[in-house]
Amino acid sequence: MAPGDVVPDHAKQLKSKEKRPASRALKSECEPDGSFVFEAHEAWKDFHNSLRHFYEVGELCDVTLKVGSRLIHCHKLVLACVIPYFRAMFLSEMSEAKQELIEIKDFDGDAIQDLVHFAYSSKLTLTVDNVQPLLYAACILQVELVARACCEYMKAHFHPTNCLAVRTFAESHNRVDLMDMADRYACEHFTEVVECEDFTCVSPQHLRTLLSSSDLNIHSETQVYNAAVKWLNANPQHHEAWLDQIMSQVRLPLLPVEFLTGTVAKDEMIKGNLSCRDLMDEARNYHLHLNNKVVPDFEYSVRTIPRKHTAGVLFCVGGRGGSGDPFRSIECYSITKNSWFFGPEMNSRRRHVGVISVGGKVYAVGGHDGNEHLGNMEMFDPFTNKWMMKASMNTKRRGIALAALGGPIYAIGGLDDNSCFNDVERYDIESDCWSAVAPMNTPRGGVGSVALGNFVYAVGGNDGVASLSSVERFNPHLNKWTEVCEMGQRRAGNGVSKLNGCLYVVGGFDDNSPLSSVERFDPRMHRWEYVSELTTPRGGVGVATVMGRVFAVGGHNGNIYLNTVEAFEPRMNRWELVGSVSHCRAGAGVAVCSSHVSQIRDVGQGSSNVVNCM
Known part of the structure; x- marks a missing residue:
């Protein structure tokens, strides 16, 4: 056809289909009225390259930026188009x-030069030397893409020696995301950060925020106290306004x-600060309260809750599905990490096992292995990540409970296929030896x-006949069990724990019926009271x-x-659901x-990854 000929519609469509694979940058469409729309994406690339070329050779420029002695x-x-400040x-x-x-x-002249270059090339080279002046310039000139890139670069290059300064810098430019990341890094590397020169130079507001965190990676609250004292000794000018506020972030009751x-x-x-003396009184009263002493008006606070890294590791051992x-x-x-993982397996299968x-x-005592009742005990050592067999009890049994007081471990009650027991045995850890102590007044499986x-x-x-609501307690000095006031609900297969000086009994079975009720006993008041129920009944829980909460795991x-x-x-x-175990x-x-979670080896899925709940 001659160039002036009209191309039929169907031919136009054919040519369009033939040409599309040849160049993705070309786009043509036929409009309903028969007009032809041509779009070439490559032209934008050429346009961009031309602009960069004009900038590099200084042609057609219509403005000059003067930064110090530098002309751009x-x-x-x-x-x-690229920098909102100039727009x-x-x-x-x-x-x-x-x-x-x-x-x-x-x-900084280099920072402005880099931003202008970015406007033409969409590229930027970040280094440890230029990232801070670039972030400053990007924040002031409102180039959010560059500001975010600088923040990401700084996050990737945190170090104990710079994270506090980065956090201060981020705060001055209202980069909340970078502040949060710097705080998290400082918490994770707290002991190293405290040893750096920058630590005593942080503002009292920053220090208060840091010490208040439950995420501090510490082994003992004494590390937090020593850090606070180090900063206070280096900053006596802040004592009058900040001493009590800084010390209030140290969880003195946990020392x-x-x-x-x-x-x-x-x-x-x-000693010289009234508010600090009040904090000391709170710590003393906490320890008195734990020893069942009556302390008027004592209240638990955030300072009585362990930080995450000192709260230990929760173990769920054995059972059956x-x-x-x-x-x-x-x-x-x-x-x-707020997650569950499998640890090294025990030597024996165990259901209705006593664990402490x-x-x-961690000690696992007795239980049933599917064939017979067990009297043996094994111990898990996080340092070796192995279970070791220890001395066996005198009585084989399942459904026992363990408690530790003053060093020894007590194995209490339990049952076998014939009877429920009132037997109580005491295990001495150092001698690896079991001995009998006074039996309970009532058999309790x-x-x-x-x-x-x-x-x-x-x-x-x-007791072999029915579930019990009765409660008794053992005085090791008198080697004697004494009845205390009974619960409001009969229950067996219940879970028991202590929190804030009170005893909590959770779920269980009233004979064969699983329970959702929960009761709390205050030994100072000698009184039981119901608290909020579980979200679902749990027998054998x-x-x-x-960390100041009672966890209920599994059950039926x-x-x-x-x-x-x-x-x-x-x-x-x-009560609220907070996750699930695998089995x-x-x-x-x-x-x-009380071990650190990093000590315990994650063994993956264990012996079976099948979740069978029926």
Whole structure:
């Protein structure tokens, strides 16, 4: 066809289809009225390259930026398209809008040069030397893309020696995301940060925020106290306004008693400040309260709740699920990561096993392995990540409860296929030896137990005839069990834990019916009271206290085995679901080990990754 011929519609469509694979930059469409729309994306690329070329050779420039002694020749249109600060300037009635030379004060010349280059090339090279002046310039000139890139670069290059300064810099430019990341890094590397020169130079406001965090990676609250004292000694000018506010972020009640009385109480700064003396009184009253002493008007606070890294690791050990076979697997809850993982398996399968943690180790005692009742015990050591067999009890049994008071471990009650027991045995850890102590007044299989104050409590259970509401406690000095006031509900297979000086009994079975009710016993008032119910009934539930909350793990609701976990918040008087373990299980032992979660080896899915809850 000649160039002037009209191309039929169907031919146009054919040619269009033939040409499309040849160039993705060309786009043509036929409109309903027969007109032809041609769009070439490559033209934008050429346009962009031309602008950069004009900038590099200094052609057609219509504005010059003066930064110190540096002159940067560029184009108003390009600056207005990429940098909002200049867009507002050039579209305003400001005198600079008509000037060919614009002086920019209080900026780093290299940073402005880099931003202008970015406007033409969309590329930027970040280094440890230029990132701070670039972020400053990008924030002031409102180039959010560059500001975000600088923040990401700084996040990737945090170090204990710079994170505090970065945080201060981020705060001055209202980069909240960078501030949060710097705070998280400083918390994770707290002990290293405290040793850096910058630490004593932080503002009192910044220090207060840092010390208040529950995420501080510490092994003991003494590290927080020592950090606060280091800063205060270096900044005496802030004592009058900030001493009590800084010390209020240290959780004095969680300090060891000997450190509290031997070091803190003798510190002249503390002794000379009325508010700090009040904080010391709170710490003393906390320890008195834990020992069942009546302390009028004492209240628990955030200072009595451990920080995440000192709260330990929650272990869920053994139990059984829908398959019927007892588990040898254990699951561990990482408080810092808010997730569960499998730890090294026990040597024996165990359901209705007694579990406790003492001295940073976890002990699993008795239970049933699917064939017979067990009297043996094994101990998990986080340093070796192995379970070791220890001395066996004198009586084989399942459904026992363990408690530790003053060093020894007490194995309480339990049952076998023939009877329920009132036997109590005491295990001496150092000699690896069991011995009998005074039996309980009542046989209790499926009993719950905890040490509170100077006593070991045995709560509920089944005497072989029915579930019990009775409670008794053991005085090791008198080697005697004494009845205390009974619960409002009969229950066996219940979980028991202590929180804020009170005993909590959770769920269980009233004979065969699983319970959702929860009761709390205050030994100072000698009184039981109901608190908020579980979200679902849980018989054979495992219970432990973590960071000021009571956790209830697994159990059976009358229809299925459960893998859900819920936690009780005493201040809100409310249970809420907080996750789940991998295996549905009841009759597991639950305890909190004082080890660090990083010590415990994650073994993956354990012996089975099948979740059978029926």
